[in-house]
Amino acid sequence: MFTTDKIRETFLRFFERRGHLRMPSASLVPAGDPTLLFTSAGMVPFKPFFMAEQQPPAERLTSSQKSFRTTDIDEVGDGIHLTFFEMLGNFSIGDYFKDEAIRLAWEFITSVEEGFGLSKNSIFVTVYLEDEETYGFWKEEIGIEGCNIFRYGDEDNWWGPAGEEGPTGPCTELHFDFGIAFGCGRDFRKTTLDVNGCHPNHNCGRFVELWNLVFMQYYQNTQGERTLLKKPCVDTGMGLERAASVLQGKSNVYDTDVFSKLLSDFGSMVEKDYGINDEIDYAFRVVVEHTRACVFLISDGVIPSNEGRGYVLRRIIRRAIRYGRNLGMTEGFMLKVADSVISQSSHVYGELSDNRQFILKVLDREDEKFGQAVERGALILNGMIGVRHWYSVNAPAVVDMYIKDIVEKDSINNQDLILRLVRGYLDQRIEQTASISGGEVPPIEPFVEVGIEHAVRKMLEQWRLLINQAAYDKADLLMLKTLILEQFENRITGDEAFYLWDTHGFPVEETLSIGKASGLGLNLEEFDKAVGAHRETAKAAHIIGGGMAIVDKYAVLDHKNVTFVGYEALKQDAIVLGLLYENKPVENVSCGQKIELVLNQTPFYPEGGGQVGDTGFIEGPNGVVQIFDTQSPLASLIVHYGQVISGDICLNDEVIATVDMRRRIDTARNHSGTHILHASLREVLGLHVRQAGSLVAPERLRFDYSHVGPLTNEELMSVQSLSNERVRDDLKVMVHETTYAEAIKQGALAFFGDKYGEKVRVVEMSASNSSGPFSLELCGGTHVHATGQVGPIFLLGESGIGGGMRRLEAVTGFGAERLFVERSTLLEKLSNRFDVPHSELENRLNNFVEELSFLRKEIAVSEQRNVVSEADKLVESIIQVNGINVLSTRCNMTNVDSLRQMGDSLKNRMSSLVLVLAIIVNEKALLISMVTPDLVAKGLKAGQIIKEIAQHIGGSGGGNAELAQAGGKRTEGLGTALSLVPKIVEREVNP
Ligand SMILES: [Zn+2]
Ligand SMILES: [Zn+2]
Known part of the structure; x- marks a missing residue:
C-alpha cells in the first residue's frame, strides 16, 4: 500500500534524483514575517528566495512542509476540510519553467518505478484561459487528449499576487478522476459557459485536485500593472493527505492511514464506533483533526492566548473539547488523543516526542481553563437572562422612569443609570430568594452580576439608539416602549453571544441551548456577523509584497x-x-x-x-x-x-x-551570552524552549522564547548560575560552514528563515572533553572566541509578552560590571548614611520601620490622652447664641479620627451643643460639624452648616443632620469659615 510515509519519501526522492535539494520542513510559525499567522503552503519559507532577497541554497528545491490554514476551521468535520496538512512541492528559483515543470510532474504522476504510477486516463488537466503555451504543451508534448484539458479563468487558474503587489502568474492543475460513479453522473460540459455539465472543478465528488503548478511569470505592482519577471519561477503544491486518498482509493481523507488509527484509538476511548452515525462521525473527525493540528502547533511554540496565533489555537482546542464532551468524554481526554498523534507522527517529526511533556501540559492547562470558562459563562448568561425577565415584568414602570431620565436630563450619567438598574433588579432578586428560602439570602455570584451589568449596558445602548432614531417626542413614548421590549424581551442578541464567546470563551452552542431552555431565542446570523467583524481585523493575508521598492532603490x-x-x-x-x-x-x-x-x-x-x-x-x-x-x-x-x-x-x-571596536566587542559578548542563555533555558526548562526573537546590543541583551507561565525564582537562579558556570568553563566558541540540512541533522538550533543561503554558519560552544556541544546554533552574528570573554551574566528580569512568549533581559561583561558598581555604590551610600556595615543594613532598616510604626501608634495614643485635657480648654471657648451652646474653633489634632474623638468627647460633656472643629493636615483644611439631637429638632443640621462654610475653604462636604465633614485646599479661608458658624445659628434659630 502507498502509505503516507511512502508517498512522502517517493516524492522527495524523485525530485532529489532530478537535481532538487531536499529541504526540511520549516516551523508552522513563519520566521521573520509578522504579517503571516502561519506557514500555509510549501513556498512560504522560500519567499525570500522568490523575492531575490536571499540566495537560495540551490535553484531546485523540494520539501514536504507542515502547513496550517485558518480559513476552514468551522468546516472541519465534514470529511473534506483540514486545518493541518503536509504540502509536497518542487520549486524552481529561476531555473526551469513551464515545460520542464510539466514534464517532471507528468513523469512523477505516471512512472510506476519512481512515481505514483497512476493511469494516464485518470488525470484531468486544467489550464488558464489565455495560457496557450501551457495548453499546447500538455496536448502536443505530453499527449493529453484535448477533451481531458479544461480551461478556467482568474478564479481557478490564476495565482497571486498574495499581497498588494508581488509575483503572479497562471497555474495548471492535475485533477484525479475517481470515476463517474463518485460524482453527479452528468456528461462533461461542452464550453466554459455550460452550467449543467460536469468538470474537474465541479465539486461533486468525482474529482480531487491533486497538484497545483504555479508559474510565477509576472511582477504585479500596486497599480495592477504586470511586467515579465527576469527569472520566472515555479512553485508547486500537492497535499500529502489528498495524495493518500487518491493512492489508497479512499474518496474521504479520513478513511486513509493519516486518520484511521487516530479514529479507532478515539473510538475505543469513547466506546463508540466510527462510521455508523453521521453526527457521531462528524464529532470524531473534529476531535482527531483538531488534536493533530494542536499537537503540531504547540510543538512549534504556539500557546493558547486571546490574540493572533494563540487565539486560533485556543479556538480549535475548544472546538475539539466541545465535540468530545458532547460524545460524553470527560476532562483530559484530548491528552490521550494527542498522545496517539505523537506516537503516530514522531518517527517523521522527532520534535513531537521531544516536546511531548510540553504539548500535554499546554493541552491540560487549556482543558482546565475551558472547564472554568463554561462554568463562568453559564453564570453570566444567567444574569443576562434574569434581568430580562425582571425587565419585561416591570417594564412599564421602569421604562417610564429611565427613559425620562435619559430624555429629560441631558447630561445623565450613564454609569449611574446602569448601577441603578442593576440595583433595582438585584433588590428584587434578593427579595424573591428571601421569600422562598425563608429569610436566608445567599450572595449573588460575582459573574451573575457581570451578566446583569452587561445586559443592562446593551439595553441602554439600544434605548439611546432608538431615541435618536425616533427623534423622540413625548407622544411616542408608548411606541418606544414596545420597540425596546421587542429588542430584549424574547431574545439574546448576537452581540451578547459574541461577548460570551469572545471574552469568556463560552461556546455559542451553550448560549443557544441555555437560552432556549429559558424561552429566549438567539439569531445565529447576528452572532456570525459579530464574529466576522472580529475576524476581519485578525486576518493577515499578506504573503509576498512590498519588497520591490527596496529592490528598485538599490538596483x-x-x-x-x-x-x-x-x-x-x-x-x-x-x-x-x-x-x-x-x-x-x-x-x-x-x-x-x-x-x-x-x-x-x-x-x-x-x-x-x-x-x-x-x-x-x-x-x-x-x-x-x-x-x-x-x-x-x-x-x-x-x-x-x-x-x-x-x-x-x-x-x-x-x-x-x-x-567602533569597543561597541562591537561588547555586542559580541552579549551575542555569545544570548546563545549561552538559550542553551541554559533549554537545559533548565525543557527542549520546548525556542527562540522567538532577540535583541543584541552593546549595553544589554533581550531574548524572547516560548514557554508556559512565568519562571519561578529558583528557575531564574538556575538559569543564571548554569550560564555563569559555562562562562567559567571557558568553552571554545567555534564557527564552521555547512549546508542547512547537514546543520539541522547535527542538531543545530535554527531560527528558521532568518539566515540560510547556500551555506549556513554554525556557531558551536563545546568543551574539548565533552560528548556533545553545549550550544549549537545557526547564526550569522559576531561572537567572542571563548565563553570566558563574555564575563559575568546577570539576569535583569523576566516577563510575559503575550502569545505564550516570555522575555528575559540580561547584561554581560562590561554591562554586568557597571551594574555591579552601581549597586555596590548605592549600598555603600546607604551604609554610610545609616552608619552600619553592609551586612547590618537590612537589620537596621527593619528596625527603623518597626520603630516608625511604633512611634506612630504612640502619637495616636498620646493624642487620645490629650483629647481629655484639650477638651477642657475648648469648653471654655463655648459661646451662647440665642441660648444655644456654640463652639467653632481650630484644634491641634493630627488626623481626622482624633478630631472626631474630640467632637464626641465634647458632646458627652455638653448635652446640648453645635460644634465645628477644624484642623490643617498636609496643607489641607479639614472640618467636622456635630449637632446634638435636641438642636436638630430645632432645625439645625450639621450637613447644612458644613455645606455653607466649606465654600470658604474652596471645598465641599456633606453628611447628615448630626454629623458632617468637609475638606478644602484654601486654608487661608479657614478663619472666615469658622466665624460664620455663630451667624448661621443666629439666623436659623429664633430666640
Ligand atoms: Zn460533476
Ligand atoms: Zn546568534
Whole structure:
C-alpha cells in the first residue's frame, strides 16, 4: 500500500534524483514575517528566495512542509476540510519553467518505478484561459487528449499576487478522476459557459485536485500593472493527505492511514464506533483533526492566548473539547488523543516526542481553563437572562422612569443609570430568594452580576439608539416602549453571544441551548456577523509584497556583491562603490550631508539575527564619514548609514573603514551570552524552549522564547548560575560552514528563515572533553572566541509578552560590571548614611520601620490622652447664641479620627451643643460639624452648616443632620469659615 510515509519519501526522492535539494520542513510559525499567522503552503519559507532577497541554497528545491490554514476551521468535520496538512512541492528559483515543470510532474504522476504510477486516463488537466503555451504543451508534448484539458479563468487558474503587489502568474492543475460513479453522473460540459455539465472543478465528488503548478511569470505592482519577471519561477503544491486518498482509493481523507488509527484509538476511548452515525462521525473527525493540528502547533511554540496565533489555537482546542464532551468524554481526554498523534507522527517529526511533556501540559492547562470558562459563562448568561425577565415584568414602570431620565436630563450619567438598574433588579432578586428560602439570602455570584451589568449596558445602548432614531417626542413614548421590549424581551442578541464567546470563551452552542431552555431565542446570523467583524481585523493575508521598492532603490547601485570581512577584521581598506543622498545615487557627498554608502568590502556588521548594526568611521583621502548604522536591505548588499563630518567623499575613493571596536566587542559578548542563555533555558526548562526573537546590543541583551507561565525564582537562579558556570568553563566558541540540512541533522538550533543561503554558519560552544556541544546554533552574528570573554551574566528580569512568549533581559561583561558598581555604590551610600556595615543594613532598616510604626501608634495614643485635657480648654471657648451652646474653633489634632474623638468627647460633656472643629493636615483644611439631637429638632443640621462654610475653604462636604465633614485646599479661608458658624445659628434659630 502507498502509505503516507511512502508517498512522502517517493516524492522527495524523485525530485532529489532530478537535481532538487531536499529541504526540511520549516516551523508552522513563519520566521521573520509578522504579517503571516502561519506557514500555509510549501513556498512560504522560500519567499525570500522568490523575492531575490536571499540566495537560495540551490535553484531546485523540494520539501514536504507542515502547513496550517485558518480559513476552514468551522468546516472541519465534514470529511473534506483540514486545518493541518503536509504540502509536497518542487520549486524552481529561476531555473526551469513551464515545460520542464510539466514534464517532471507528468513523469512523477505516471512512472510506476519512481512515481505514483497512476493511469494516464485518470488525470484531468486544467489550464488558464489565455495560457496557450501551457495548453499546447500538455496536448502536443505530453499527449493529453484535448477533451481531458479544461480551461478556467482568474478564479481557478490564476495565482497571486498574495499581497498588494508581488509575483503572479497562471497555474495548471492535475485533477484525479475517481470515476463517474463518485460524482453527479452528468456528461462533461461542452464550453466554459455550460452550467449543467460536469468538470474537474465541479465539486461533486468525482474529482480531487491533486497538484497545483504555479508559474510565477509576472511582477504585479500596486497599480495592477504586470511586467515579465527576469527569472520566472515555479512553485508547486500537492497535499500529502489528498495524495493518500487518491493512492489508497479512499474518496474521504479520513478513511486513509493519516486518520484511521487516530479514529479507532478515539473510538475505543469513547466506546463508540466510527462510521455508523453521521453526527457521531462528524464529532470524531473534529476531535482527531483538531488534536493533530494542536499537537503540531504547540510543538512549534504556539500557546493558547486571546490574540493572533494563540487565539486560533485556543479556538480549535475548544472546538475539539466541545465535540468530545458532547460524545460524553470527560476532562483530559484530548491528552490521550494527542498522545496517539505523537506516537503516530514522531518517527517523521522527532520534535513531537521531544516536546511531548510540553504539548500535554499546554493541552491540560487549556482543558482546565475551558472547564472554568463554561462554568463562568453559564453564570453570566444567567444574569443576562434574569434581568430580562425582571425587565419585561416591570417594564412599564421602569421604562417610564429611565427613559425620562435619559430624555429629560441631558447630561445623565450613564454609569449611574446602569448601577441603578442593576440595583433595582438585584433588590428584587434578593427579595424573591428571601421569600422562598425563608429569610436566608445567599450572595449573588460575582459573574451573575457581570451578566446583569452587561445586559443592562446593551439595553441602554439600544434605548439611546432608538431615541435618536425616533427623534423622540413625548407622544411616542408608548411606541418606544414596545420597540425596546421587542429588542430584549424574547431574545439574546448576537452581540451578547459574541461577548460570551469572545471574552469568556463560552461556546455559542451553550448560549443557544441555555437560552432556549429559558424561552429566549438567539439569531445565529447576528452572532456570525459579530464574529466576522472580529475576524476581519485578525486576518493577515499578506504573503509576498512590498519588497520591490527596496529592490528598485538599490538596483541603481548595481553593486550587489559586497564582501563582509568583519568576522576577522575590524579595520579594512576598501573602495567606495556607491553613494546615495536623499535616496538618489550621487557622484560625491560633502560635509554635513546624511548619506548611504556602499563599499566593495566592509568590516561593518549589518543588523541581522537580532544583533545591531556596527558603527564607526570611514576615512577617505579628502574627508571622513561617521557611520551610525549598518544594514543589509538585500542579499549580499551592505549599506552604511552616516553623515560626512569633514571634507567630502567621491565614488571610487580608496577609504579605510574602521568599526567602533569597543561597541562591537561588547555586542559580541552579549551575542555569545544570548546563545549561552538559550542553551541554559533549554537545559533548565525543557527542549520546548525556542527562540522567538532577540535583541543584541552593546549595553544589554533581550531574548524572547516560548514557554508556559512565568519562571519561578529558583528557575531564574538556575538559569543564571548554569550560564555563569559555562562562562567559567571557558568553552571554545567555534564557527564552521555547512549546508542547512547537514546543520539541522547535527542538531543545530535554527531560527528558521532568518539566515540560510547556500551555506549556513554554525556557531558551536563545546568543551574539548565533552560528548556533545553545549550550544549549537545557526547564526550569522559576531561572537567572542571563548565563553570566558563574555564575563559575568546577570539576569535583569523576566516577563510575559503575550502569545505564550516570555522575555528575559540580561547584561554581560562590561554591562554586568557597571551594574555591579552601581549597586555596590548605592549600598555603600546607604551604609554610610545609616552608619552600619553592609551586612547590618537590612537589620537596621527593619528596625527603623518597626520603630516608625511604633512611634506612630504612640502619637495616636498620646493624642487620645490629650483629647481629655484639650477638651477642657475648648469648653471654655463655648459661646451662647440665642441660648444655644456654640463652639467653632481650630484644634491641634493630627488626623481626622482624633478630631472626631474630640467632637464626641465634647458632646458627652455638653448635652446640648453645635460644634465645628477644624484642623490643617498636609496643607489641607479639614472640618467636622456635630449637632446634638435636641438642636436638630430645632432645625439645625450639621450637613447644612458644613455645606455653607466649606465654600470658604474652596471645598465641599456633606453628611447628615448630626454629623458632617468637609475638606478644602484654601486654608487661608479657614478663619472666615469658622466665624460664620455663630451667624448661621443666629439666623436659623429664633430666640
Ligand atoms: Zn460533476
Ligand atoms: Zn546568534
